[in-house]
Amino acid sequence: MTQQPPEQPLCNSTFERSGALRPAIIAVAVVWTVIQWFLVIMAWSAVQTYRSYQYSFTERSVVADSLTGYNFVGSLDAVVSIAAFSLTGIWLARARRNADRTALAVQRRDKMWVWVGWVFPVLSLWYPKRVVDEVWRGTVRNHSQPNTGWWWGTWVATQLLGGIAGL
Numbered sequence: 001m002t003q004q005p006p007e008q009p010l011c012n013s014t015f016e017r018s019g020a021l022r023p024a025i026i027a028v029a030v031v032w033t034v035i036q037w038f039l040v041i042m043a044w045s046a047v048q049t050y051r052s053y054q055y056s057f058t059e060r061s062v063v064a065d066s067l068t069g070y071n072f073v074g075s076l077d078a079v080v081s082i083a084a085f086s087l088t089g090i091w092l093a094r095a096r097r098n099a100d101r102t103a104l105a106v107q108r109r110d111k112m113w114v115w116v117g118w119v120f121p122v123l124s125l126w127y128p129k130r131v132v133d134e135v136w137r138g139t140v141r142n143h144s145q146p147n148t149g150w151w152w153g154t155w156v157a158t159q160l161l162g163g164i165a166g167l
Contacts, residue, residue, distance in 0.1 A: 014101055018094040021087055028084045035077045036158070039070065046070035089115050092135065099138025107134050125156055 046068045093114045099107055109131055117127035129152040136146035 016094045016098055018091050018098075021091045021094075025084075025087045025091060028080060028087055032077075032080045032084050035073060035080055036162075038073045039077060042068070042070040042073060085118065089118075092132065095135045095139060096131070099135045102139055107138055109134060124159075128152075 049068050093111070096107065096111055096114050100111075109127075113127060113131050117131055118124050120127075129148055132148055132152075133146040136148065140146075
């Protein structure tokens with residue numbers, strides 16, 4: 001029986017470490033999730049407040065009175081969403097460059113789709129998953145199929161439910 005040589009790490013001098021972003025991404029994701037729950041909980045109260053002021057707009061000062069905690073949390077949501085987009089984009093761009101360097105699988109989509117795929121309304125329902133799957137195939141040894149289905153399903157569901165709730 002012959003012994004196999006140990007596998008060499010894929011890392012070389014140009015390999016970009018992205019693990020340092022992990023705590024920040026997780027923290028921002030947790031904060032974003034908490035904000036989403038607060039928005040859901042506060043939405044009913046905000047709607048009731050808006051309805052009570054709907055017919056009493058005789059003065060401009062009443063508009064300021066109709067602002068609720070929902071508005072404040074919604075503003076936080078915008079800031080946290082931008083932070084999450086930025087951190088995740090930086091991490092995915094690094095992972096994409098590493099996938100190019102390791103060349104375990106060909107990256108079929110251009111590197112711009114790491115960022116752009118999340119922005120376009122219809123494409124954003126499936127294109128970012130394709131990019132992540134390609135990066136997975138390009139950086140994970142002995143892969144059969146990327147394990148991104150549940151992650152992507154929850155992301156799409158969250159986006160669709162958020163869109164419906166905003167109607």
